[in-house]
Amino acid sequence: MELNAEPQSRQKSAISISDLNRKVKHTLESELPSLLVKGEISNFTAHRSGHWYFSLKDQKSQVMAVMFRGNNGRVSFQPKNGDEVLVRARIAVYEPRGNYQLVCESMEPMGAGDLQRQFEELKKKLAAEGLFDPKRKQVLPKFPKQLAVVTSPTGAAIRDILNVLKRRFKGLEVTVFPCKVQGDMAAKEIREQVALVNELGYFDAMIVGRGGGSAEDLWCFNDEALAREISMSSIPVISAVGHEIDFTISDFVADLRAPTPSAAAELVAANSAEWMDKINQNKRRLWRAMQNSFLYSQQNLFRLKKLLGSPEKLLEAKNQRLDDLRWRLDRLASQNIQSKKQSLMRLRAGLQSPQQKLAAVEQKRKNLEDRLIKQSQSILQNKKQKLASLKSFEQLTRSQLNVKRSELHYAMGKLDSLSPLKVLDRGYAIPLKDKQAIRKSTELKVGDKVELRLSQGKAFTEVLQLEE
Structure with missing residues (x-):
């Protein structure tokens, strides 16, 4: 009897989960009626009802929060993920689930949160180094044959990518490089897989990304080492992280940003159905152009045939014209030969004997020699006269110079005798x-x-x- 009494007593003293949640609700709501709480906003959602749902966090913890439409209408700014805020709130416990949240009554901005500040600082640093420069971006090939996808093998992103590729371009070969896409080790694994894709080297393009999530879930794609690895990739990289409103550092350094993984698949793979339509259209245009060209050539041939007439008659006329030209050529050749003969006879009659030509040349040489001798003698005589004149001028100049020198010596002596220094x-x-x-x-x-x-x-x- 004593052995069974203790369990029964403990069962009677135990409380139910509902009672526990009720006591927790009463204790928290009565002991902490109003609080000032500071933290960083994440997972912010503006519901169509007008209420705001979000989380407040610091480096170690987070708590869910709500701000109803009547209160958020008085907030002077539009909150967003990464904002650090100061809220006045009360604690509310939701008994059915046993969790609690902050019901915010007012909100003031305190500047950007730590994560957002880190994001902006890294963004400015890499931009200053030129890693976002459009000139560094590579162009995606129109028809890639090998595609590398760096993502989680079990996530929704790889399923979306494969479904789009299967629908658009079945001939594209896809290789998945598995890695974690959130958590402490995610950035390292993604970086290693990007490096492996480049080391293999036979891929035409690469998709790096994951599906949607909170800012914390996507934070591994803001890793600096990963950003530098993507920027150094020799293979064009498409960054496909989260949803259209999500931006990460990987989006800026990649060669192309896709708003979602599905959009990345559409960018990298051509739509085979659209290309087949284009090929068929071009085929029909080419066939019509060939038909038109053939008809035009055929019509042109008929027109030329009418203009030319019968080939036999044309050939006869040409032969007759050829005979006429040959007869005229023979006659002109005969006249030309006769004329040349007569010219040759006149030239022969006018030619002198070699002895006569030699005598004339000798006489001409003697005449030139006599003229040269006379001119040389005349020039020599003139030079002699000029030389004599120069000698006479030199003697006169020397005589005058001696006179001036004597006058100068006399003047210097007289000047010296009058100098105070001599006194x-x-x-x-x-x-x-x-x-x-x-x-x-x-x-x-x-x-x-x-x-x-x-x-x-x-x-x-x-x-x-x-x-x-």
Whole structure:
């Protein structure tokens, strides 16, 4: 009896899940009626009802939150993922599920959140290095044969890609390079698979991406090392991460961004049905052009045949014309030969004998020699006369130069005798006061300092006595 009493007692003291949630709700809502909470917005959704549903998070935790239409109408800005905000909220517990959320009554911005700030800083850094430059982008081939897809092998993205490719272009061979697409190791695995695709080297294009998710789920595609690996890829890369509104660093460094994985498949693979329609249209255009060309050539042939007439008659007329031209050629040739003969006879009659020509040339040479001798003698005589004139001029110049030299020596001697320096050489001195020559004793007074300029050097003295 005592053994069974304890379990029964514990069963009676146990509470149900509903009671537990009710007590938790009462405790939290009564103990924490209003709170100021700061955090970063993620998973933001503006419902068509007007209510806002989102999460508030920091580096370690997150909590669900709601802001109803009556309160969010007073918010002065449009919140978005990555915004760091300060909210006044109360805690509300939803008993059926046992979870709690913040019911926000007001919201103020506190600047960009940590993740968004990291995203913007990395974006600016890579842009400054030129990794987003459109000139670096590679062009996708129109008809790729080998396609590499770097994504999760079990996610919705690979199923969407394969379905689109199967519908659009069955001849494209697809190789999946499996990797994680969220979590701490995802960026490393994606980077290694991108490097492996380039190492193999036989692929024509590469899709890197995943389906939609929160900003945290997509964060591995904002990894700097992954971005640099994609930018260095020698194979054109299509980034297909999340939905159309999601942007990651991989989108900017890739050669092409697709809003979704399905859109990436449509970009890389040509629509075989559309191309077959184009081929058939071109085939019909070519056939019509060939028919038109054949009909035109046939009509042109008939027209030319009418213009030409019978070939036999045309040939007879040409033969007759040929005979006529041959007869005229023979007659002109005979006349030309006769004319040449007559010209040759006239030339032969007018030619002189070699002896006569040689004598005429010799006479001409002698005449030229005589003229040359006379001209040389005349030039020589003129040169002699000019030389004599130059000698006479030289003698006259030397005589005048000697006279001028004598006059110069006389003038220099006279100038030298009048020089004050010569007077000083004879023992005289020049008295100076304030660098002015003294001529009279009245220009001085007792005690004045006087400078004496000597032939060599200077001397200084003082006036002790004056006499006129």
